[in-house]
Amino acid sequence: MERTAVLGRLSWRFATVLEVTAETDQTHSIVLDAPDWPGHLAGQHVDVRLTADDGYQAQRSYSIASAPSDEQLVLTVERLDDGEVSPYLVDELRAGDRIELRGPVGGYFVWRPTDAVPALLVAGGSGIVPFRAMLREHGAAMSAAPIRLLYSARTFDQVIYREELLRLAARDGIDVSITLTRAQPAGWHGYTGRVDTALLRQVSWPPEEHPAVYVCGPTGFVEATANALVGLGHDPGRIRTERFGGTS
Amino acid sequence: MTDRLDGNAIAGALQEVFGREMTTATGVCGHCGDSNRLGALAVYLAGPGTVARCPGCDAVLLVLAEVRGVTCVDALGFADLQPAG
Numbered sequence: 573m574e575r576t577a578v579l580g581r582l583s584w585r586f587a588t589v590l591e592v593t594a595e596t597d598q599t600h601s602i603v604l605d606a607p608d609w610p611g612h613l614a615g616q617h618v619d620v621r622l623t624a625d626d627g628y629q630a631q632r633s634y635s636i637a638s639a640p641s642d643e644q645l646v647l648t649v650e651r652l653d654d655g656e657v658s659p660y661l662v663d664e665l666r667a668g669d670r671i672e673l674r675g676p677v678g679g680y681f682v683w684r685p686t687d688a689v690p691a692l693l694v695a696g697g698s699g700i701v702p703f704r705a706m707l708r709e710h711g712a713a714m715s716a717a718p719i720r721l722l723y724s725a726r727t728f729d730q731v732i733y734r735e736e737l738l739r740l741a742a743r744d745g746i747d748v749s750i751t752l753t754r755a756q757p758a759g760w761h762g763y764t765g766r767v768d769t770a771l772l773r774q775v776s777w778p779p780e781e782h783p784a785v786y787v788c789g790p791t792g793f794v795e796a797t798a799n800a801l802v803g804l805g806h807d808p809g810r811i812r813t814e815r816f817g818g819t820s
Numbered sequence: 821m822t823d824r825l826d827g828n829a830i831a832g833a834l835q836e837v838f839g840r841e842m843t844t845a846t847g848v849c850g851h852c853g854d855s856n857r858l859g860a861l862a863v864y865l866a867g868p869g870t871v872a873r874c875p876g877c878d879a880v881l882l883v884l885a886e887v888r889g890v891t892c893v894d895a896l897g898f899a900d901l902q903p904a905g
């Protein structure tokens with residue numbers, strides 16, 4: 573293939589922060605007003621760019637947490653204490669601030685309500701974000717495709733979108749399983765421990781049913797989970813992954 | 821920023837360069853012949869340059885670099901690259 577250098581055709585736009593709400597201690601949702609937003613698909617993300625006073629720029633990707641049918645664009649960001657961009661987005665942003673973004677981008681890690689096959693969604697930590705958009709979209713489009721979500725969080729307090737997930741789980745066709753890896757509150761009825769082969773076997777559809785599989789979260793989590801799924805007999809070609817970075 | 825990511829992480833940069841959604845495009849590795857959606861490539865962001873490797877054999881398929889605000893792509897590792905239909 574030839575070498576090419578082409579001027580950018582995807583433009584950056586300013587979005588105004590309408591509201592910042594805490595989901596957990598470490599994680600905030602940022603509600604944005606993005607004028608002329610072209611619409612998006614559940615699972616797509618945006619690139620966010622910050623520019624310092626001296627012109628220094630930093631850019632990161634954030635999944636879109638809102639469904640295509642939602643009125644506002646929402647991102648959910650987890651603060652990494654040693655991070656460059658996420659502490660700013662979580663701690664410093666206020667209503668009225670503007671951030672630069674481009675998107676929506678991505679077409680690979682996307683779920684469409686016209687997809688009729690069962691889907692298994694496996695999330696680690698903030699990897700739940702694109703799945704929240706998919707589950708909302710599932711409801712809004714009254715999709716008949718069965719969906720199972722397996723969500724791994726360290727503690728009950730770190731479960732993002734907790735109330736909403738419980739509400740969604742009450743819907744027909746959506747199953748939500750949560751596993752808490754570090755500590756469990758008294759009377760916890762969900763799973764405990766890391767996502768492993770035994771838990772995946774219990775929660776997922778058998779490979780013979782050819783489910784669509786989506787795995788999202790920190791790199792190490794995604795790799796261990798995808799390997800375990802392949803070990804169970806799932807077709808690697810039907811497992812879509814989105815690595816958020818980091819190794820935990 | 822040398823974590824292993826995947827092709828989703830360069831969706832925006834690729835769309836900027838190619839002018840269309842590319843994570844669903846299929847690339848054939850010039851080294852081992854595997855074909856993969858670009859979304860499934862192993863991607864390493866390292867400052868100004870980004871490298872995408874074949875998830876099967878680790879060969880370098882694509883290099884992205886930003887030079888004075890212009891994103892340049894070198895896709896020499898592919899034997900073939902077909903945008904999604």
Ligand SMILES: Cc1cc2nc3c(=O)[nH]c(=O)nc-3n(C[C@H](O)[C@H](O)[C@H](O)COP(=O)(O)OP(=O)(O)OC[C@H]3O[C@@H](n4cnc5c(N)ncnc54)[C@H](O)[C@@H]3O)c2cc1C
Binds near residue numbers: 656702819829
């Ligand atoms: C396609 C895509 C979608 C994403 N969507 C989201 C999202 O919806 N919400 C969200 O909070 N993040 C998301 N991320 C991760 C996000 O882009 C940043 O990597 C993250 O916010 C860390 O940025 P930072 O500048 O704070 O940390 P950096 O300064 O980049 O990194 C600081 C340290 O943390 C490690 N690290 C980097 N990322 C992670 C991580 N995700 N987990 C654990 N350790 C990490 C690094 O190796 C480094 O040691 C997504 C990433 C991708 C590629």
Ligand SMILES: [Zn+2]
Binds near residue numbers: 879
């Ligand atoms: Zn290869």
